[in-house]
Amino acid sequence: xxxxxxxxxxxxxxxxxxxxxxxxxxxxxxxxxxxxxxxxxxxxxxxxxxxxxxxxxxxxxxxxxxxxxxxxxxxxxxxxxxxxxxxxxxxxxxxxxxxxxxxxxxxxxxxxxxxxxxxxxxxxxxxxxxxxxxxxxxxxxxxxxxxxxxxxxxxxxxxxxxxxxxxxxxxxxxxxxxxxxxxxxxxxxxxxxxxxxxxxxxxxxxxxxxxxxxxxxxxxxxxxxxxxxxxxxxxxxxxxxxxxxxxxxxxxxxxxxxxxxxxxxxxxxxxxxxxxxxxxxxxxxxxxxxxxxxxxxxxxxxxxxxxxxxxxxxxxxxxxxxxxxxxxxxxxxxxxxxxxxxxxxxxxxxxxxxxxxxxxxxxxxxxxxxxxxxxxxxxxxxxxxxxxxxxxxxxxxxxxxxxxxxxxxxxxxxxxxxxxxxxxxxxxxxxxxxxxxxxxxxxxxxxxxxxxxxxxxxxxxxxxxxxxxxxxxxxxxxxxxxxxxxxxxxxxxxxxxxxxxxxxxxxxxxxxxxxxxxxxxxxxxxxxxxx
Numbered sequence: 370x371x372x373x374x375x376x377x378x379x380x381x382x383x384x385x386x387x388x389x390x391x392x393x394x395x396x397x398x399x400x401x402x403x404x405x406x407x408x409x410x411x412x413x414x415x416x417x418x419x420x421x422x423x424x425x426x427x428x429x430x431x432x433x434x435x436x437x438x439x440x441x442x443x444x445x446x447x448x449x450x451x452x453x454x455x456x457x458x459x460x461x462x463x464x465x466x467x468x469x470x471x472x473x474x475x476x477x478x479x480x481x482x483x484x485x486x487x488x489x490x491x492x493x494x495x496x497x498x499x500x501x502x503x504x505x506x507x508x509x510x511x512x513x514x515x516x517x518x519x520x521x522x523x524x525x526x527x528x529x530x531x532x533x534x535x536x537x538x539x540x541x542x543x544x545x546x547x548x549x550x551x552x553x554x555x556x557x558x559x560x561x562x563x564x565x566x567x568x569x570x571x572x573x574x575x576x577x578x579x580x581x582x583x584x585x586x587x588x589x590x591x592x593x594x595x596x597x598x599x600x601x602x603x604x605x606x607x608x609x610x611x612x613x614x615x616x617x618x619x620x621x622x623x624x625x626x627x628x629x630x631x632x633x634x635x636x637x638x639x640x641x642x643x644x645x646x647x648x649x650x651x652x653x654x655x656x657x658x659x660x661x662x663x664x665x666x667x668x669x670x671x672x673x674x675x676x677x678x679x680x681x682x683x684x685x686x687x688x689x690x691x692x693x694x695x696x697x698x699x700x701x702x703x704x705x706x707x708x709x710x711x712x713x714x715x716x717x718x719x720x721x722x723x724x725x726x727x728x729x730x731x732x733x734x735x736x737x738x739x740x741x742x743x744x745x746x747x748x749x750x751x752x753x754x755x756x757x758x759x760x761x762x763x764x765x766x767x768x769x770x771x772x773x774x775x776x777x778x779x780x781x782x783x784x785x786x787x788x789x790x791x792x793x794x795x796x797x798x799x800x801x802x803x804x805x806x807x808x809x810x811x812x813x814x815x816x817x818x819x820x821x822x823x824x825x826x827x828x829x830x831x832x833x834x835x836x837x838x839x840x841x842x843x844x845x846x847x848x849x850x851x852x853x854x855x856x857x858x859x860x861x862x863x864x865x866x867x868x869x870x871x872x873x874x875x876x877x878x879x880x881x882x883x884x885x886x887x888x889x890x891x892x893x894x895x896x897x898x899x900x
Contacts, residue, residue: 723779
């Protein structure tokens, strides 16, 4: 007992005389630069964020997807001669439960959803009429078929009637938006709607499909081709092939960080670039710091947003061929300077040169051009008017934002950072609530999705010891046979004292990357802000 007391005392003294080395916490990306948006859009984003007590990033991400849905397929941008970019975007905001994703999503998507309902209502009588005509012709053909069998009519009469029925095409009811759907359903929806469909979901369950894709289940070819507007042929047994000259998808998603973490467990080699096509927003949560009675969205602000979105959608909806947008000479100069910056970022020592990021970064210049086109149209400019330098700079500012958040998102999806599990283990120690513990006690208290074996615990503990977050308690001397006692550890007081500057690295990971609301998820999600 005396040896035990002395060993613990020695560890305690060592802890009191050291300051832990900060661990590599998750990135803290900036807030969305709403000031560069057109006034009506800026005001709606700020007011909605205030009214719902959510980060403005989530509103900006969803509304950017909404505006893209209004113009994609109807406009393209030509950043330089021969280089054509469509104006569709794949946007996703990651926030934990309790962050009012559904409320924000519904407010942002409403004008576009109402416009879709309007177009469905307009089309329904014609669709019903064509369906009735086709059935009438089919019934006639069937009647003639029976007459031919009974020898009462000619075979040619039946063949002519069958051809007439076949030639009547019953159009599908127009769709702009789809909720979570299988890849096969997306293919059919795109085919029925001229190649274009937007997947809009407040839960983002399609990311679960991506996780299945990584295990070899669904075919995500449409997601890959739908980003660039490539042609696609769909062959199904027993059906005519569905040929889409240009398939164009959009994504407007909000997801839980745990979904991104799950996808990130798979090695980068298994990816075909699905994740590199998304614009990620990983905002900080306000849960625990929200106002109880915030200011509601002013009616004028809400009405202006609704009217602008609907006007833009209506103005472009009937275009048969997409309008081409181009930069002004000054806008072109600003865009080229940004291209040079992006190229530098893609170098091995650049911020986008990491193997997990380089695919995403390689699309950044094209993405910036797409955002510039959307901002140009959202500012009330016709497609024929050149895109100004001011709008080009605004698009670059937004692209800077997304580049920082892409780093945070791929950090969230990466399990390669050796400090990540050490940070997660600090939370397990807090859960235990004692400064003296063994490896077995940590393993028992931890999530198997993060620490599946004792070796995982050992590796994380080694980093904590190396950086003075934990100290080995020297085992007491024993004589004779028997299993040696388990190694015990003593936790530095900074593990438990969030106000201590030495603990800031661990705390920043805890209050960061979409997750002050990490407490709203079970401990199995403890790795989310670090992994």
